[in-house]
Amino acid sequence: MKQQNFFLITLCLTIILALGNQANTQAQNTTRLKIKKPSSGTGVVLDNETGGSTGFHINGLEKMRLMNDGRLHLNGSLIFNSGNDPVLYLGTGNTISQRFLQFIVSPDLTGAAGIKVGGLVVASSYGAYDPPVGNGFIQNYLQIGLDTDPTGITRLQVYGNAMKSGGGAWSEISDRLLKKDIQDFSDGLQTILNIEPKTYKYNGKGGTPNNGEKRIGVIAQDIESVAPYMVSEFYRKLEKNDATETRLLMYNSSALPYILVNAIKELNTKFEDKNNSITSLNQGQTSMQTEVETLKKANANLKSEVDTLTKENTDLKTKLADLETRLKSIEEALKKKE
Incomplete structure (x- = not known):
């Protein structure tokens, strides 16, 4: 009721200004535009008995026109002072789901201030809104850079390049308390070896760009045969005039880092x-070298022993020859005595 009174008072002030600046013109029409007291409640009712639209002029220039079907045309700005705690809804009803456009600075939502368009809410402080959010939220799907309908698979779709400050990866909720059906994931080196990177250009079909930009990536059909969990399907018209949508494949590389982790582990094991x-x-070579050295030493010892034996043998031969010589001398001496 407070909001309705505010709007009606604003209209009344505008009418009074218009009547004051154009007294002669409005005097001719006062019989057709009447200010009435409502049958119940407070405030006033403006009644255009002609059934047509009602224009509001200042200094001969039309500033506002109320059409007979309820549409309001403004030739200028619509300003709500924040001190009046205004809430402006545009839509088919009073419920949140029926409000196509909503500007909010509301005493009913403490600390709430912002704009809501369809399922998109952008706000500076929206903690009291239902559902509660921080600085803003997108309730449904958001697509940037393409004029076709979102696939409905991902909440955010960006066609073209995207950037976030600071670099690094997006954070992911990963606490064990929030997970179930936890199982080991073993795909690794062999999966990586089966992935075939390609260079390609988009052809403009299905809403893709056709700017000739060379890209690097993979073909979803190839990945589907290697790691099917990285591929999902969606439906979209290849050409805008197509009667039906075509089944297409989408590649999600989120599993790739973990496949690489397993591949590195496998390589480390190898x-x-x-x-x-x-x-x-x-160690075997060292042992063999030790044995060789031992054999060398043994061989050296054997050689030394052989040398000693050879020398001893030579000495024995010399002594034997000397004995033989002496023996012959004795034999010759004995023969002479005979």
């Missing part, structure tokens, strides 16, 4: 196995 094998071979 590296450790190879490293252990090399260590074993090195």
